[in-house]
Amino acid sequence: MVAVTTVGVLALQGDFREHVEVLGRLGVEAREVRQSGDVEGLDGLIIPGGESTTIGRLAVTYGLVAPIRRLIAAGHPVWGTCAGLIFLARDIGGYDQPLLGALNVVVERNAFGRQVDSFEIDLPVPALADVSPPDEAQRPFRAVFIRAPVVKAVGPGVDVLARLPDGTVVAVRQDHILGTAFHPELTDDTRFHRYFLRMVQARKGERRAHGGP
Ligand code: GLN
Numbered sequence: 615m616v617a618v619t620t621v622g623v624l625a626l627q628g629d630f631r632e633h634v635e636v637l638g639r640l641g642v643e644a645r646e647v648r649q650s651g652d653v654e655g656l657d658g659l660i661i662p663g664g665e666s667t668t669i670g671r672l673a674v675t676y677g678l679v680a681p682i683r684r685l686i687a688a689g690h691p692v693w694g695t696c697a698g699l700i701f702l703a704r705d706i707g708g709y710d711q712p713l714l715g716a717l718n719v720v721v722e723r724n725a726f727g728r729q730v731d732s733f734e735i736d737l738p739v740p741a742l743a744d745v746s747p748p749d750e751a752q753r754p755f756r757a758v759f760i761r762a763p764v765v766k767a768v769g770p771g772v773d774v775l776a777r778l779p780d781g782t783v784v785a786v787r788q789d790h791i792l793g794t795a796f797h798p799e800l801t802d803d804t805r806f807h808r809y810f811l812r813m814v815q816a817r818k819g820e821r822r823a824h825g826g827p
Pocket of ligand 1: 662663664665666667695696697698700723724760761762763
């Protein structure tokens with residue numbers, strides 16, 4: 615079932631190879647997206663971590679902003695990790711950089727400052743129970759944060775999927791848009807990728823049911 619799905623990974627900068635590799639391990643051949651034509655026919659898209667200003671500027675240079683916005687507007691699932699979350703956001707405060715503006719959240723870049731550049735922490739993510747074996751439904755997710763952003767505010771329609779122990783929001787979902795401040799592609803735990811692939815499959819199923827392509 616999963617094999618017929620075409621998932622793109624935005625491959626302009628950052629750790630796109632790691633996402634491609636995880637998808638490969640799950641039996642999905644990912645398409646690296648570098649130019650506008652690459653967006654055509656995608657069932658879903660992952661926007662990786664990296665440097666969000668660079669990713670945004672390159673996306674503008676290669677004419678990718680409009681096709682990605684169309685993909686999202688058409689209801690295809692999109693997932694941003696770290697810099698990808700920033701690029702998806704509606705509002706990131708004072709920074710002047712290109713944004714897709716699709717995810718109804720306010721994001722703060724580099725929220726942990728220089729003192730705590732990177733860290734790992736086990737987070738409860740109840741939504742992952744659906745893609746976990748029954749005896750591991752409560753298993754926390756090892757989240758890797760690297761110069762990470764956080765979600766400062768969520769707008770209507772946005773569900774919180776994970777918080778740090780102090781309540782800070784670090785994973786959200788708004789209908790078909792998923793955002794994580796951390797990097798599931800840097801761990802061996804494939805549950806977030808499987809969760810996203812389920813979103814993609816569910817969307818494909820809906821389209822077939824309604825006679826869509
Ligand atoms: N600090 C980066 C930014 O603001 C994001 C870091 C990451 O993706 N690991 O774009």
